[in-house]
Amino acid sequence: xxxxxxxxxxxxxxxxxxxxxxSGGAIVAxxxxxxxxxxxxxxxxxxxATEIWSKVQAVVAGALAKAGLRADQLSAxxxxxxxxxxxxxxxxxxxxxxxxxxxxxxxxSGLCTQLGGDVGQDRFRxxxxxxxxxxxxxxxxxxxxxxxxxxxERAEAGEIAFGTMDTxxxxxxxxxxxxxxxxxDVTNAxxxxxxxxxxxxxxxxxLEAMRIPEAVLPEIRSSSETYGTAVxxxxxxxxxxxLGDQQAAVFGQTCYDVGEAKNTYGTGSFLLLNTxxxxxxxxxxxxxxxxxxxxxERPVYCLEGAIAITGALVQWFRDQLGIISSADQIETLAESxxxxxxxxxxxxxxxxxxxxxxxxxxxxxxxxxxxxxxAHLARAVLEATSWQTREVxxxxxxxxxxxxxxxxxxxxxxxxxxxxQHQADVLGVPVIRPVISETTCLGAAYAxxxxxxxxxxxxxxxxxxxxxxxxxPRMDAAVRxxxxxxxxxxxxxxxxxxxxxxxx
Numbered sequence: 216x217x218x219x220x221x222x223x224x225x226x227x228x229x230x231x232x233x234x235x236x237x238s239g240g241a242i243v244a245x246x247x248x249x250x251x252x253x254x255x256x257x258x259x260x261x262x263x264a265t266e267i268w269s270k271v272q273a274v275v276a277g278a279l280a281k282a283g284l285r286a287d288q289l290s291a292x293x294x295x296x297x298x299x300x301x302x303x304x305x306x307x308x309x310x311x312x313x314x315x316x317x318x319x320x321x322x323x324s325g326l327c328t329q330l331g332g333d334v335g336q337d338r339f340r341x342x343x344x345x346x347x348x349x350x351x352x353x354x355x356x357x358x359x360x361x362x363x364x365x366x367x368e369r370a371e372a373g374e375i376a377f378g379t380m381d382t383x384x385x386x387x388x389x390x391x392x393x394x395x396x397x398x399x400d401v402t403n404a405x406x407x408x409x410x411x412x413x414x415x416x417x418x419x420x421x422l423e424a425m426r427i428p429e430a431v432l433p434e435i436r437s438s439s440e441t442y443g444t445a446v447x448x449x450x451x452x453x454x455x456x457x458l459g460d461q462q463a464a465v466f467g468q469t470c471y472d473v474g475e476a477k478n479t480y481g482t483g484s485f486l487l488l489n490t491x492x493x494x495x496x497x498x499x500x501x502x503x504x505x506x507x508x509x510x511x512e513r514p515v516y517c518l519e520g521a522i523a524i525t526g527a528l529v530q531w532f533r534d535q536l537g538i539i540s541s542a543d544q545i546e547t548l549a550e551s552x553x554x555x556x557x558x559x560x561x562x563x564x565x566x567x568x569x570x571x572x573x574x575x576x577x578x579x580x581x582x583x584x585x586x587x588x589x590a591h592l593a594r595a596v597l598e599a600t601s602w603q604t605r606e607v608x609x610x611x612x613x614x615x616x617x618x619x620x621x622x623x624x625x626x627x628x629x630x631x632x633x634x635x636q637h638q639a640d641v642l643g644v645p646v647i648r649p650v651i652s653e654t655t656c657l658g659a660a661y662a663x664x665x666x667x668x669x670x671x672x673x674x675x676x677x678x679x680x681x682x683x684x685x686x687x688p689r690m691d692a693a694v695r696x697x698x699x700x701x702x703x704x705x706x707x708x709x710x711x712x713x714x715x716x717x718x719x
Contacts, residue, residue, distance in 0.1 A: 218238070218288075219237070219238040219290045219664070219669045220237055220238075220243060220282070220284060220288055221235070221238075221290055221291045221292070221293065221664045221667075221669055222234070222235045222275065222289050222291075222292045222293070222452075223236065223292070223293045223294070223295065223656040223657070223659040223660040223663070224271055224274070224275065224292065224293070224294050224295070224384065224659070225295050225296070225460070225463075225656045225659065226271060226294070226295070226296040226380045226381075227296075227460065228297045228300075228317065228318070228319070229250070229252065230247050230248060230249040230250065230270075231247070231250065231267060231270045231271045231274050232246065232247040232656065233246050233247075233271075233275045233277065234278065234653060234656040234657075234660070235279070235282045235289070236656075236657065236660045236664075238664075239679060240657065240661070240676075240680075241651070242651065242653065243282045244278045244279075244282035245278060245653075246273075246274040246275075246276075246277030246281060247274060248270045248274050248277075249270075250262060250263070250267050250270050251263060251266060253314055258320070258321040258322060259320055259321075259322050260316075260317040261316060261317060261320070262300065262314060262315040263314055264302040264311045264314070264383055265310070265311060267315075268384070272447075272448065275448060275449065276448060286449045286450060286451070286452055287450075287451060287452075289449070290452075290453075290667055290668075291454075291456075291660075291663035291666065291667040291669060292388070292445060292449060292452050292453065292454050292455065293455060293457070293458075293659030293661075293662055293663030294381045294384055294385060294454070294456060294457045294458075294659055295381075295457070295458050295459070295460050295463035295655050295656065295658065295659035296379065296380040296381045296384070296403070296457070296459060297317075297318060297380055297460060298318060298379065298402075298403060298406045298459040298460060298461070299318035299350055299351055299352045299355070299379065299406050299407075300315050300316065300317045300318050300352075300379060300380055301352045301355035301377070301378075301379060302315040302316075302378055302379075302380070302383050303356065303359050303360075303363075303366070303370070303375055303376065303377050303378075303431065304376055304378075304383070305369075305374060305375060305376075306373075306375065306376050306392065307374065307392055308392060309387070309391040309392040309395075312359070312363055312366055315380075316355040316358065316359065318350060320349065322349070322358060323354035323355055323357070323358050324349045326349075326354045326357060327347040327354050328347075330347055330424065330425065331347045338424075339418075339421055341496070342412065342413075343405070343408050343409075343411070343412060343418070344405070344412050344494055344496070344497075344502060344503025344504055345406075345408050345502055345503075345504075351406060351407060351408040352379055352406060352407040352409070353407050353408040353409045353421070353425050354425070356377055356425075356427055356431070357427060360426070360427065361426075367428075370428050370430065370431045372430075375430075376397055376431060376433070377431040377432055377433065378397070378399060378433055379399060379407070381400065381459075382397065382398065382403070382433045385398055385442055385454055385457065388445045388446070388449065388454050389442070389443035389444065389445060390443075390446050393446075396442050396443035396454075397433045397434065398435075398436045398442050398443075399434075399435060399436070399457065400437060400438045400456075400457035400458060400508070401415050401435060401436075401437060401438060401507075401508045401514060402438055402457075402459040402462040402505045402506070402507060402508075403457060403458075403459050404417075404433075404435045404505075405504055405505040406459060406504070408421070408425075409427065410435065412494045412503065412505070412516070413494065415435060415508070415514060416435060417429060417432055417435070436457075437508040437509060437510050437511070438456060438457060438458050438466075438508050438509065438662050439455065439456050439507070439508070439509045439663070439665050439666045440455065440456075440510050440666050441453045441454070441455045441666055442454050442455065442457070453663075453666070453667050455662070455666040456659050456661075456662035456663035456666060457659075458507060458658055458659055458662060461479065461485045461487055461519065462487070462504075462505065462506055462507055462517070463656070463657075463658035463659045463662075464477055464479055464485075464487075464658055465477055465487050465489065465506055465507070465517065465658065466506075466507050466658030466659075466661055466662055467651075467653075467654035467655060467656070467657035467658030467660075467661060468623040468625065468649065468658070469623075469673070469676055469677050469680045470487070470489050470506075470623060471489070471515075471673050471676075471677070472489060473490060473491040473617055474489065474617050474618060474619060474620045475489050475619075475620065475623070476488040476489065476621075476622055476623070477622070477623040477624065477625065478604060478622055478623075478624050478625075479624075479625050479654075480525055480600065480624065480625070480627065480628035481525070481526055481626045481627065481628075482524075482525070482526050482527045482530075483521065483523045483524060483525055483526070483568070484522040484525045484600070484603070484604065484626070485519065485520070485521055485522075486519070486522070486604060486607050486608070486611075487504075487506070487517045487518070487520075488517055488518045488608075488611045488617060488619060489506055489515060489516075490517060490518055490615050490617055491515065491516065491617075492514065492515060492516070493516060494516045495516065495518055495614055495615040495617075496614070497518060497610075497614045498614060499569075499613050499614050500568075500569045500570035500571065500572050500610060501518045501519060501520050501569055501570065501607070501610055501611060501614060502518070502521075503517075503518060503519075504516070505517070507662065509662070509665060509666075518611050518614060518615060520569040520570065520607030520610060520611065521569050522568055522569065522600075522603045522604065523562075523564075523565065523566070523567070524562040524563075524564055525562075525599075525600040525603065525628065526542075526600075526626075526627060526628050527562070527564075528560070528562040528596050528599055529542050529545055529596060529628075530542070531562070531564070532545065532592075532593070533545075538589050538592070538593070543630070543631075545593050545596060545597065545631070546597075546631050546632065546633050546634070548589065548590050548593040549596075550633055552588070552590040552591055552594060554591075554594065555582075555591050555594045555595045555598055556582075556584075556586055556587045556588070556591030556594075557584060557586070557587065557591075557701075558581070558582045558583055558587045558591050558592060559580070559581050559582055559598070559599070559702055560578070560579075560592065560595040560599050560705075561576075561579050561580075561581070561599065561705050561708070561709045562578050562599055563576035563577050563578050563709045564577070564578050566713070567706070569606075569607050570607060570609075570610035571706070573709075573710055574713070575711050575712065575713045575714070576706075576709040576710050576711075576712065576713070577709060578709065579705065579708050579712075580592070580595070581704070581708050582701070582705070594633075597631065597634045597637060598637055598702075600628065600634060601637045601640075601641045602641060602702040604638060604641075604642070605641045605699065608622075608642060619642065619644055620644060621644055621645045621646075621647060622638070622639075622642060622644060622645070622646045622647070623647050623648075623649065624638070624647065625648070625649065625652050625654045626652075629648045629652070632686070635648065635684070635686045636689075639686040639687055639688045639689075640689060640695060641690070641695060641698070641699065642688070643688050643692075644688065645685055645686065645687050645688070646686045647682055647685045647686075648682070648683045648684045648685075649680060649682060649683055650681040650682070650683045651681070661676050
């Protein structure tokens with residue numbers, strides 16, 4: 216299809232963006248605006264959902280203006296969003312009843328402990344794929360129902376709507392109080408801890424346990440279908456996809472086959488592996504999560520591994536130690552030596568995430584001798600990201616039996632060729648970076664374009680994917696195994712450093 220344009224809104228944790236793509240999957244225009252981060256108490260993080268909606272409208276107008284396009288020239292609009300952030304609003308007025316509670320917010324930790332009861336963290340894991348944690352949306356909604364005066368009664372009367380950011384945006388885009396469509400997609404619903412992974416419906420027994428009235432919940436739909444038609448500045452444009460941000464990156468990276476995986480390297484890293492049409496339970500500290508669902512087709516599931524500190528370790532090396540003055544200098548410094556000189560850095564600054572989940576771990580540097588220089592430490596900083604990724608990949612194989620055949624990568628750290636080569640070496644599979652790094656927006660655009668006929672099928676989307684760089688393994692297997700053993704020994708040294716002070 217010639218001259219077709221698809222817009223994608225990426226509603227993120229710190230900003231909202233709109234990117235317009237052409238029918239070849241190339242970027243035509245981008246506009247972005249930040250929104251306020253609200254910290255009412257230690258550990259609490261909130262957003263003003265009304266501000267976010269106004270910023271989204273602004274970036275849509277900005278992107279259209281930069282592209283020189285009218286709204287009626289858009290074939291479809293897709294949504295991708297920060298996951299788990301929770302908002303409740305009045306259906307008649309469209310006004311939020313409270314600030315949105317952000318995914319990072321920890322106020323529901325105590326609630327989660329209560330909900331776990333005698334069973335503990337895994338009470339709902341067999342149905343949702345998730346451990347009970349403050350991360351997820353269900354406990355956040357419960358907190359609002361219990362702490363905003365009169366809200367529970369209004370919710371039970373059907374006056375209140377619940378949503379993650381995709382739901383909030385779709386409702387407003389399609390009319391808000393005047394006929395707005397109240398829906399979410401399977402990837403976002405799957406992060407509420409209220410959806411059954413097998414049935415793709417709200418789980419009534421979990422709703423009862425969490426004391427959440429079904430009347431507030433949106434309808435669960437696939438990730439790629441027309442939910443409704445926009446009004447206002449985008450009048451007439453089909454709103455045709457919704458995907459949580461990490462799942463959108465999977466889709467934008469065209470990880471459509473079992474065994475294909477993507478890793479996004481940011482402050483931390485999120486690695487998702489396509490496990491096909493069945494949810495794979497994790498016994499290795501991973502999350503079982505939705506990948507995507509296209510219309511009435513069978514859903515695709517993923518295993519997800521979260522690493523707390525990857526890019527943040529380079530920032531620490533720069534800002535706290537002052538060994539480099541800019542992040543890109545670390546590659547030059549690390550390349551000046553052949554290896555790490557026997558030194559390993561385990562960045563357990565506030566514990567370790569997947570696959571260990573050790574809150575008592577703290578960062579360590581091991582293997583120091585007088586031979587070790589700042590260049591060896593720079594190399595150890597980069598290698599820490601590769602080894603942590605290897606541990607998540609191993610956990611995925613233990614859970615699923617699915618071997619990663621290739622790793623597609625995106626995010627800021629992928630500009631570091633030395634790191635990417637080491638990543639390929641320690642995984643023993645090719646590491647591939649695409650030309651378009653905005654894979655989150657691209658995934659939302661692809662899903663919306665599929666639903667509206669801009670693109671015909673997954674094969675056509677694969678044909679648009681363009682490789683920018685590839686790193687193939689070249690490390691000797693014996694060296695890799697030895698280094699990995701040393702890394703694991705270093706990780707063990709990080710355990711047990713933090714002890715909570717006794718009360719009083």
